[in-house]
Amino acid sequence: xxxxxxxxxxxxxxxxxxxxxxxxxxxxxxxxxxxxxxxxxxxxxxxxxxxxxxxxxxxxxxxxxxxxxxxxxxxxxxxxxxxxxxxxxxxxxxxxxxxxxxxxxxxxxxxxxxxxxxxxxxxxxxxxxxxxxxxxxxxxxxxxxxxxxxxxxxxxxxxxxxxxxxxxxxxxxxxxxxxxxxxxxxxxxxxxxxxxxxxxxxxxxxxxxxxxxxxxxxxxxxxxxxxxxxxxxxxxxxxxxxxxxxxxxxxxxxxxxxxxxxxxxxxxxxxxxxxxxxxxxxxxxxxxxxxxxxxxxxxxxxxxxxxxxxxxxxxxxxxxxxxxxxxxxxxxxxxxxxxxxxxxxxxxxxxxxxxxxxxxxxxxxxxxxxxxxxxxxxxxxxxxxxxxxxxxxxxxxxxxxxxxxxxxxxxxxxxxxxxxxxxxxxxxxxxxxxxxxxxxxxxxxxxxxxxxxxxxxxxxxxxxxxxxxxxxxxxxxxxxxxxxxxxxxxxxxxxxxxxxxxxxxxxxxxxxxxxxxxxxxxxxxxxxxxxxxxxxxxxxxxxxxxxxxxxxxxxxxxxxxxxxxxxxxxxxxxxxxxxxxxxxxxxxxxxxxxxxxxxxxxxxxxxxxxxxxxxxxxxxxxxxxxxxxxxxxxxxxxxxxxxxxxxxxxxxxxxxxxxxxxxxxxxxxxxxxxxxxxxxxxxxxxxxxxxxxxxxxxxxxx
Amino acid sequence: xxxxxxxxxxxxxxxxxxxxxxxxxxxxxxxxxxxxxxxxxxxxxxxxxxxxxxxxxxxxxxxxxxxxxxxxxxxxxxxxxxxxxxxxxxxxxxxxxxxxxxxxxxxxxxxxxxxxxxxxxxxxxxxxxxxxxxxxxxxxxxxxxxxxxxxxxxxxxxxxxxxxxxxxxxxxxxxxxxxxxxxxxxxxxxxxxxxxxxxxxxxxxxxxxxxxxxxxxxxxxxxxxxxxxxxxxxxxxxxxxxxxxxxxxxxxxxxxxxxxxxxxxxxxxxxxxxxxxxxxxxxxxxxx
Numbered sequence: 001x002x003x004x005x006x007x008x009x010x011x012x013x014x015x016x017x018x019x020x021x022x023x024x025x026x027x028x029x030x031x032x033x034x035x036x037x038x039x040x041x042x043x044x045x046x047x048x049x050x051x052x053x054x055x056x057x058x059x060x061x062x063x064x065x066x067x068x069x070x071x072x073x074x075x076x077x078x079x080x081x082x083x084x085x086x087x088x089x090x091x092x093x094x095x096x097x098x099x100x101x102x103x104x105x106x107x108x109x110x111x112x113x114x115x116x117x118x119x120x121x122x123x124x125x126x127x128x129x130x131x132x133x134x135x136x137x138x139x140x141x142x143x144x145x146x147x148x149x150x151x152x153x154x155x156x157x158x159x160x161x162x163x164x165x166x167x168x169x170x171x172x173x174x175x176x177x178x179x180x181x182x183x184x185x186x187x188x189x190x191x192x193x194x195x196x197x198x199x200x201x202x203x204x205x206x207x208x209x210x211x212x213x214x215x216x217x218x219x220x221x222x223x224x225x226x227x228x229x230x231x232x233x234x235x236x237x238x239x240x241x242x243x244x245x246x247x248x249x250x251x252x253x254x255x256x257x258x259x260x261x262x263x264x265x266x267x268x269x270x271x272x273x274x275x276x277x278x279x280x281x282x283x284x285x286x287x288x289x290x291x292x293x294x295x296x297x298x299x300x301x302x303x304x305x306x307x308x309x310x311x312x313x314x315x316x317x318x319x320x321x322x323x324x325x326x327x328x329x330x331x332x333x334x335x336x337x338x339x340x341x342x343x344x345x346x347x348x349x350x351x352x353x354x355x356x357x358x359x360x361x362x363x364x365x366x367x368x369x370x371x372x373x374x375x376x377x378x379x380x381x382x383x384x385x386x387x388x389x390x391x392x393x394x395x396x397x398x399x400x401x402x403x404x405x406x407x408x409x410x411x412x413x414x415x416x417x418x419x420x421x422x423x424x425x426x427x428x429x430x431x432x433x434x435x436x437x438x439x440x441x442x443x444x445x446x447x448x449x450x451x452x453x454x455x456x457x458x459x460x461x462x463x464x465x466x467x468x469x470x471x472x473x474x475x476x477x478x479x480x481x482x483x484x485x486x487x488x489x490x491x492x493x494x495x496x497x498x499x500x501x502x503x504x505x506x507x508x509x510x511x512x513x514x515x516x517x518x519x520x521x522x523x524x525x526x527x528x529x530x531x532x533x534x535x536x537x538x539x540x541x542x543x544x545x546x547x548x549x550x551x552x553x554x555x556x557x558x559x560x561x562x563x564x565x566x567x568x569x570x571x572x573x574x575x576x577x578x579x580x581x582x583x584x585x586x587x588x589x590x591x592x593x594x595x596x597x598x599x600x601x602x603x604x605x606x607x608x609x610x611x612x613x614x615x616x617x618x619x620x621x622x623x624x625x626x627x628x629x630x631x632x633x634x635x636x637x638x639x640x641x642x643x644x645x646x647x648x649x650x651x652x653x654x655x656x657x658x659x660x661x662x663x664x665x666x667x668x669x670x671x672x673x674x675x676x677x678x679x680x681x682x683x684x685x686x687x688x689x690x691x692x693x694x695x696x697x698x699x700x701x702x
Numbered sequence: 703x704x705x706x707x708x709x710x711x712x713x714x715x716x717x718x719x720x721x722x723x724x725x726x727x728x729x730x731x732x733x734x735x736x737x738x739x740x741x742x743x744x745x746x747x748x749x750x751x752x753x754x755x756x757x758x759x760x761x762x763x764x765x766x767x768x769x770x771x772x773x774x775x776x777x778x779x780x781x782x783x784x785x786x787x788x789x790x791x792x793x794x795x796x797x798x799x800x801x802x803x804x805x806x807x808x809x810x811x812x813x814x815x816x817x818x819x820x821x822x823x824x825x826x827x828x829x830x831x832x833x834x835x836x837x838x839x840x841x842x843x844x845x846x847x848x849x850x851x852x853x854x855x856x857x858x859x860x861x862x863x864x865x866x867x868x869x870x871x872x873x874x875x876x877x878x879x880x881x882x883x884x885x886x887x888x889x890x891x892x893x894x895x896x897x898x899x900x901x902x903x904x905x906x907x908x909x910x911x912x913x914x915x916x917x918x919x920x921x922x923x924x925x926x927x928x929x930x931x932x933x934x935x936x937x938x939x940x941x942x943x944x945x946x947x948x949x950x951x952x953x954x955x956x957x958x959x960x961x962x963x964x965x966x967x968x969x970x971x972x973x974x975x976x977x978x979x980x981x982x983x984x985x986x987x988x989x990x
Contacts, residue, residue, distance in 0.1 A: 123934070144931060147930075148930065176941040176942070177933060180945040225867070226867055
């Protein structure tokens with residue numbers, strides 16, 4: 001069966017704080033009838049070609065009931081006329097906020113065979129609704145009115161409850177309220193997910209979600225017959241105790257074969273969330289058949305993911321067959337690559353180990369053995385890229401010694417290579433020196449196996465981890481360099497040698513290498529930065545790339561898939577892991593980058609780098625030996641508006657944004673000089689150059 | 703959609719204007735029981751119950767022969783002395799009478815057990831004062847699980863029969879007070895959603911609309927969803943373990959009372975057990 005999340009509209013009558021859909025500003029907010037018709041044409045063709053297939057169409061949005069009944073009559077008409085021979089294999093469902101439900105929908109919904117609704121509800125004010133307490137109060141009253149009508153008309157409904165930070169205070173009370181409120185007590189708890197930003201006042205961590213569920217689970221288990229429809233509990237009982245292998249999409253490992261989404265403009269996406277986040281699109285329904293879409297190369301990559309994870313990050317995990325590394329979209333959003341397990345891994349594994357098994361007394365034993373390194377997929381044998389052998393990783397989880405302090409979480413991925421280098425120096429000074437590291441998916445793979453790290457996981461309750469936020473760089477008592485500040489926090493005597501390292505061997509993916517159109521000299525550009533204020537305008541990058549390509553350079557762009565592609569550069573976004581990409585940077589002659597992790601990667605490999613600065617200070621972060629181009633600051637932030645804190649708000653200076661005051665010509669000339677210098681020398685650092693906007697100092701080297 | 707049942711005073715003019723609705727008629731005097739039943743039935747309407755509230759105990763009520771075959775809901779403050787009622791028991795058992803007794807009087811809990819064991823259906827009415835929750839819990843267990851054949855003790859029997867984990871257990875019907883299922887009329891035909899609303903003059907319409915135009919005003923909609931709005935307020939009942947059995951009725955007029963939560967939670971457990979055991983013998987509706 002194929003499930004199609006059918007987003008016929010992005011419009012909504014609400015403005016819930018965690019919703020992505022309505023913020024998309026889609027130029028086509030509602031699917032026009034020609035696209036709607038085309039969908040049914042393609043659906044009919046697909047079902048004709050594959051007689052064993054069925055399509056489940058879940059009307060979604062936005063808010064699907066913002067569309068009038070006439071829209072659905074039209075859809076029904078298309079199904080009945082275009083899919084005359086295949087329509088029996090098309091079913092409909094709906095996910096709606098229900099506030100717009102009225103009796104005028106009853107006839108068409110019943111004709112569509114819709115008998116129940118999935119919906120969401122939030123008791124706390126200010127989360128759902130048009131905004132604020134008043135908006136949510138009005139929303140809730142409409143919701144109540146609608147559900148009452150719904151029940152009178154014979155429909156049923158269940159709630160998906162999106163757990164935000166606001167809900168963490170009293171989980172058990174919340175559970176009772178929701179199961180009292182919903183007639184069937186059918187409630188599914190899901191953690192709120194955000195992309196790309198994670199608003200601190202709402203976002204939760206996997207650990208918080210696990211403990212939220214854990215506060216409810218014992219009560220649910222005692223009275224599980226009373227609440228048969230509460231998830232994830234009921235499903236876990238089915239999977240872990242009853243041996244039922246029916247899994248939801250994020251756990252199935254098969255969503256490449258089972259799920260699609262379509263947005264109002266006719267674009268086809270992997271799933272509903274991928275559509276909201278603008279990730280993983282497959283083209284337009286106007287241009288491609290559903291069979292073409294199911295055969296898209298990206299779906300092939302998704303199919304390979306299972307085998308890669310089984311031999312990599314998920315190797316040996318006993319929950320593999322009920323998890324399969326979790327949602328690939330979450331992996332992509334977190335890492336820029338599908339080929340990782342979901343950052344929400346802990347929500348399943350942690351919950352089962354910490355709560356489910358102790359409470360139920362059942363210890364889950366998988367039925368299948370160790371995963372295979374190769375698998376057969378539709379007759380092809382897939383060879384998994386070889387991973388370099390590495391020292392065994394320290395055990396993850398809470399196996400720490402009492403003496404070892406906990407570090408983290410590390411909030412800036414840029415800092416990871418510095419931290420690694422500092423820890424290395426500490427363990428060289430004292431081989432018995434150890435730390436534990438608070439787990440975070442973004443950097444785990446980079447630090448796993450580090451000789452200074454005993455374990456990566458979650459600190460015991462009551463532990464206060466060592467915070468590596470090194471605060472304001474100004475002030476007489478503060479270290480003058482980020483590296484020194486971190487060293488100070490970790491207990492390494494300063495001034496320390498600013499050495500970077502990684503605890504693993506560099507690896508090159510031959511597939512990735514083969515994709516690159518190498519030239520005699522190659523430049524890697526890294527326009528992304530954690531804060532949008534640290535990014536230069538895309539057009540300036542494209543201008544730069546055009547010039548470099550004309551000069552005969554090969555230009556590659558590295559970024560996560562969510563960052564825009566720079567035209568002219570060969571993009572390798574989202575096709576590799578972080579380790580692979582850091583390894584890969586050593587193959588380039590020059591790196592041109594914003595202030596980000598790849599500046600540090602360039603330093604790690606001893607590769608020349610041109611670093612573009614604006615809202616942060618090159619003297620604090622930048623390396624001696626790199627070329628630093630500092631955009632002049634027209635704002636009042638003398639030290640730069642970012643200092644150590646990333647901000648997601650756009651720069652208010654508009655055309656005077658410091659990053660955009662760096663002249664492309666300057667960057668280009670510097671690149672030519674750096675490339676000449678690199679070609680003439682072995683890998684020794686050139687003299688540093690510090691430049692400000694148009695007024696730059698010439699430099700020369702011996 | 704089924705039309706709501708109308709609870710209305712015994713008023714011939716009013717009753718003549720009602721079409722297609724089932725009727726629960728309130729009478730003021732005992733002699734009106736027969737007259738009202740006759741008038742309604744002879745007009746072709748479906749009589750659900752004749753409701754009468756009296757001030758005297760059951761033992762003091764002269765049971766009439768012509769009450770035979772009339773469904774009667776008798777609200778009385780107490781059973782009275784058993785020695786006074788003993789000789790009436792066979793006649794009461796021959797009637798289709800349900801005896802409603804206030805729950806806050808502990809003697810009435812005993813009375814219910816006695817009447818039920820004698821084959822007379824009785825029903826507890828929850829008012830403003832708190833009952834003896836422990837004794838009530840015991841009575842509830844007897845009502846649901848008592849091995850000796852007995853007449854139903856409402857609302858427990860009704861709840862046990864109706865409860866499902868997939869739906870709300872709306873047992874206001876036992877008192878003709880389930881908004882949406884029952885509408886209350888005054889002598890002028892004005893419409894309220896409950897007896898309490900009627901008493902306080904909270905009307906949702908001036909008259910009952912024709913049967914082809916079901917009542918669906920905003921006031922009506924607000925009224926029938928009133929209990930749901932409790933979930934939007936910081937009300938202790940909304941997180942009560944026993945809510946799905948209580949639905950806000952065991953507490954004093956919807957106000958949360960300390961003992962009611964425990965009682966409702968216990969009752970929910972008992973009802974679930976009843977459902978699990980899947981008793982094939984229904985709770986006896988009427989031993990008469």
